[in-house]
Amino acid sequence: MIASELQKLVLFRNMTETEILDALRVLHSMEKHIKKGSIFLHAGDTTNAMGIILEGSVTIESNDMWGNKTILSLVGAGQYFAETYALLPDEPMLVDVRANEDCRILFLYIGYLSESWSSGSWKEKILKNLLLISSHKNLHLSGRSFHTSPKSCRGRLLSYLNSISKQKHSLEFDIPFDRQQLADYLNLERTNMSKELGKMQNEGIIIFRKNHFKLIQP
Amino acid sequence: MIASELQKLVLFRNMTETEILDALRVLHSMEKHIKKGSIFLHAGDTTNAMGIILEGSVTIESNDMWGNKTILSLVGAGQYFAETYALLPDEPMLVDVRANEDCRILFLYIGYLSESWSSGSWKEKILKNLLLISSHKNLHLSGRSFHTSPKSCRGRLLSYLNSISKQKHSLEFDIPFDRQQLADYLNLERTNMSKELGKMQNEGIIIFRKNHFKLIQP
DNA sequence: ATAAAAATGTGGCTTAAACAACAGACTTTC
């Protein structure tokens, strides 16, 4: 892979060949070949590298413990993946990345970009901050995908309630939605969801009153 | 609203008060008060401004023509919205933004940040490019949310096929998924989806063979 | 305090999606 090839990529837009070569060196770029079907980034791991697909394509997918698969996106040649996690290297990945065909992939350790976080003009600082914000927004959007991917009403409720519980570091918490909004967020029908909440309370899984919820451990 | 308040926000992290005041001026910042319940950014419109919520909260939602509502996210005080669309000002918004309570909101025209797109060090250039990539990724994630929000199998298929058709500017196109992958992407069960595709073909809505699809206008 | 309005919950019916089992078509491999 040569610099002139890379100039076509959005990531290197407006950069000279020399600048691209500098970037590749500083960001510890590394090219890898990956076989069709293999999962090469795993949910739960963290990563410092983003990927650029030079050839082939990958799927971003979630595989839960009951064998259900959800494909969040398909990323093709000339596109990028894991940039969110590489920018937020403490966040464990929510997804697997699988080679959809034989792939040639360039990995870049973009953490090296933001070593001097507070230097530069205010425009540069605000750009860095925006990048963080955009990455977090990405995580939130992915989060909702996980809450809506279970097919059952109860599955979605549990996914959502568990995530709020983790967020608040407590089994007891308020949610920011009323019933109709919660149903709209989880893509459920309100009355059906009320029924399910009632059942779950009867079974002793949860206790709730209005917006206040408490999860019960078995 | 005063600069020292804003220093707590991620967007202005690592910036001095003077720098923040410069930013507010250059980005044409403007504070607005918005009443609970009102939709103040509409799907289909474009926007040049991102919003920072100083007080209150907003919901990001989609309201389709059959009256179905989907809430994509709830954005609270100290958080941001529409930054994706402000960074990609040609993209029409896919969502409405509604004040969930009475709100105090600061609007920033962040397009002014990237006027001199090709100046600066290579690090600065690559940061700008990354920001674009992250924003586009955001749009894709939102896109999938819309394909999975219809409750019916047919609704999801039509949402997906229509979007691909628009993307390719043609009523005839190949999709990048096999049946199992398409089902996994749309959160459907494969055999059921096959049934529905068959029905749709019988009804003359679509014609397909393998990965090749053709949409029929009535 | 009372009435009006909004939010939440319940029961019953209908419908469509999930699931299992299998058949046929198409690919790949040797």
Place this chain on the structure above:
DNA sequence: GAAAGTCTGTTGTTTAAGCCACATTTTTAT
């Protein structure tokens, strides 16, 4: 080109989500 494997479509059954009508509770307004 035969066999194995993969992908796709069909049928029938089960189950659970959607939906309607209405009851109950909670909140708001006067």
